[in-house]
Amino acid sequence: MAPAVHNPFLPFCAPDVGEEEIAEVVDALRSGWLTTGLRTKRFEEDFARYMGSEVEALAVNSATAGLHLALEAAGVGPADEVITTPYTFTATAEVIRYLGAHPVFVDVREDTLNIDSDFTEAAITARTKAIMPVHFAGLACEMAPIIRTAKRRCLKVIEDAAHALPTTSGGRLIGTLDSDATVFSFYATKTLATGEGGMIVTRDPALARRCRVMRLHGIDRDAFDRYMSETPAWFYSVVAPGFKYNMTDVAAAIGIQQLRKLNRFHHRREELARRYDEALADLCLRLPAHPPQGEVHAWHLYVVRLNDDSPASRDDFIARMTRAGIGTSVHFIPLHLHPYWRDTYRLSPSDFPNASRAYERVVSLPLYTRMTDADQERVIRATRAILSPPRRNAIGAPASLAEA
């Protein structure tokens, strides 16, 4: 009898770091300059060039930091309101609280799970200061109506683009629209990963200036400038009570090389998403929403929703996938279900019917560039084994189904 073959566990996600990133990090370490310096500057310049538009890019140590800085620079302060969605990670809303302001949550669209622009307009009050759309999974929100509303009502728009590199809206890359700032995440699982990291992108020179100062203690000079310029290194002025949000050159070294691979990475993500679409279309589930013709989806996440008549519940599906050696995840447990947000703002599932209903059914399948075709085939086979209706034998009884 042939020995049983045990497949190693297929993780839900894994970063794609190659020899190029390793060599660049080694160079950074050998250079003797570890904190914010020339490599961070180069990463910012390369990123702005990738955006292909007249934008400034400011590297920070996380998207959370970037969102906090962007809101602060946009003038959000105590008792202001910022409209966003509960269908996101807690970072989106927590940065609003950092500033003493309040998130006002509006439901997502049933089809895309992105913020609904009609609900957004209806939620505006005299205290509203900004709107924070979140491009869920890498699919752009309907940005044109949001930006139109914001301009008409004198509100700021700060895009949470943690999932959206590269994503387009109206044929333009997210990061180059007419919002006030856009923030990307380079967390280990993202489409460009530096371990921890983020980038603020803006066309507004005043907002960029404020973020630059506030990301380093409110000091008017960064560390590299202090040690390289003619003005004595010991001299600096604190002009505001800032934060410690600067990116290190070690992280920037990874980012520089990841950015060079971004289009290749994205091509592979599109290929994997297309293959899932084809292989899973006939099952009791709903495939992820696609962008309009000609637009780009970053495919950071591949999120399916199990139908009501699915042979397995969402939790059961995840448990069986785990037993089959395959990692999956849930994006997101909406914020109104977390104790802090629920209790502080007295939120209930009935306030957000689309987000609440989606949460019960969503599963994120593994989609990352290091997955091989064989890895994906395993995921597809396991998914089909769990979700295909039981086959009937000649006398109409269910044929036994192999455990996925």
Ligand SMILES: Cc1ncc(COP(=O)(O)O)c(C=O)c1O
């Ligand atoms: C939608 C969204 N916004 C913000 C963040 C925060 O990103 P970071 O970990 O870079 O701070 C995340 C992280 O996963 C996210 O999913």
